[in-house]
Amino acid sequence: xxxxxxxxxxxxxxxxxAFALASPALAQEEEVKLAPQDWTFTGILGQYEPAQLKRGxxxxxxxxxxxxxxxxxxxxxxxxxxxxDDEIKAAAAEKQVTDGPxxxxxxxxxxxxxxxxxxxxxxxxxxxxxANNGALPPDLSLIVKARHGGPDYVYAILTGFxxxxxxxxxxxxxxxxxxFPGHAIGMPPPLTADRVTYxxxxxxxxxxxxxxxxxxxxxxxxxxxxxxxxxxxxxxxxTIVLTALFYGLKRSVWSDVHH
Ligand code: HEC
Numbered sequence: 363x364x365x366x367x368x369x370x371x372x373x374x375x376x377x378x379x380a381f382a383l384a385s386p387a388l389a390q391e392e393e394v395k396l397a398p399q400d401w402t403f404t405g406i407l408g409q410y411e412p413a414q415l416k417r418g419x420x421x422x423x424x425x426x427x428x429x430x431x432x433x434x435x436x437x438x439x440x441x442x443x444x445x446x447d448d449e450i451k452a453a454a455a456e457k458q459v460t461d462g463p464x465x466x467x468x469x470x471x472x473x474x475x476x477x478x479x480x481x482x483x484x485x486x487x488x489x490x491x492x493a494n495n496g497a498l499p500p501d502l503s504l505i506v507k508a509r510h511g512g513p514d515y516v517y518a519i520l521t522g523f524x525x526x527x528x529x530x531x532x533x534x535x536x537x538x539x540x541x542f543p544g545h546a547i548g549m550p551p552p553l554t555a556d557r558v559t560y561x562x563x564x565x566x567x568x569x570x571x572x573x574x575x576x577x578x579x580x581x582x583x584x585x586x587x588x589x590x591x592x593x594x595x596x597x598x599x600x601t602i603v604l605t606a607l608f609y610g611l612k613r614s615v616w617s618d619v620h621h
Pocket of ligand 1: 421422425426427428429430494497498499500505509516519520546547548549550552553575
């Protein structure tokens with residue numbers, strides 16, 4: 363009995379000690395304050411803007427897709443952000459996929475179709491690391507959900523490349539980023555002003571490109587948001603109307619009762 367109490371006391375002490383040791387490290391990682399951005403899709407009634415999503419896809423297609431896969435998307439999903447059938451076919455056909463076997467039993471290459479998943483830039487993780495100085499570019503399908511800070515964090519990464527402070531030891535082939543934990547990131551700064559020429563004529567500042575790209579990535583991770591928020595609005599209006607009706611009913615039911 364006594365040993366059991368002693369054992370659990372020791373366990374509690376060890377847990378406390380581990381926490382005390384770990385918390386300065388945690389505090390250090392939390393130190394980066396993310397500037398909250400103005401997103402159209404946040405808040406209970408927020409919605410995606412089709413023009414932003416299209417521009418964001420353009421940034422992914424022309425820049426990020428050189429290194430990052432988005433395996434959870436198929437080209438046909440782009441219809442949901444307003445691309446026409448021809449635009450979708452063209453976006454798919456830019457990439458080659460391995461198909462087969464054919465009648466001779468051989469695998470063959472063919473242009474991707476709308477029903478194919480987004481084609482990954484590298485055949486496997488090892489090839490991706492080999493091409494990126496050992497760092498693995500993560501799949502971006504769910505990245506906004508997978509990182510603390512969500513869209514504000516991904517925006518801060520894309521806009522957070524600056525020269526390293528003089529006393530900072532930046533390992534070979536790494537880049538300094540104000541938002542990345544530890545600040546040394548294996549991704550070269552992907553965006554600069556006019557990195558893309560927007561099809562809709564919007565001025566392509568670094569901030570604009572980052573904002574659009576993150577909006578697109580948020581859609582990829584949460585494509586049903588518009589529908590959900592629309593339903594939320596309807597439920598809200600319904601509840602208000604119902605409350606008013608019940609209030610009227612209560613008044614009429616009790617109108618004969620004199621105090
Ligand atoms: C030249 C290749 C390359 C391009 C182009 C590129 N990235 Fe990356 N990216 C990387 C690599 C490599 C990493 C992994 C970095 C690490 O772990 O140190 C990474 C990591 C990331 C991360 C994860 C950061 C984290 O918290 O782990 C995000 C988000 C990201 N990239 C977004 C983008 C977006 C959006 C674009 C397009 C605008 C883009 N990247 C373009 C190579 C690239």
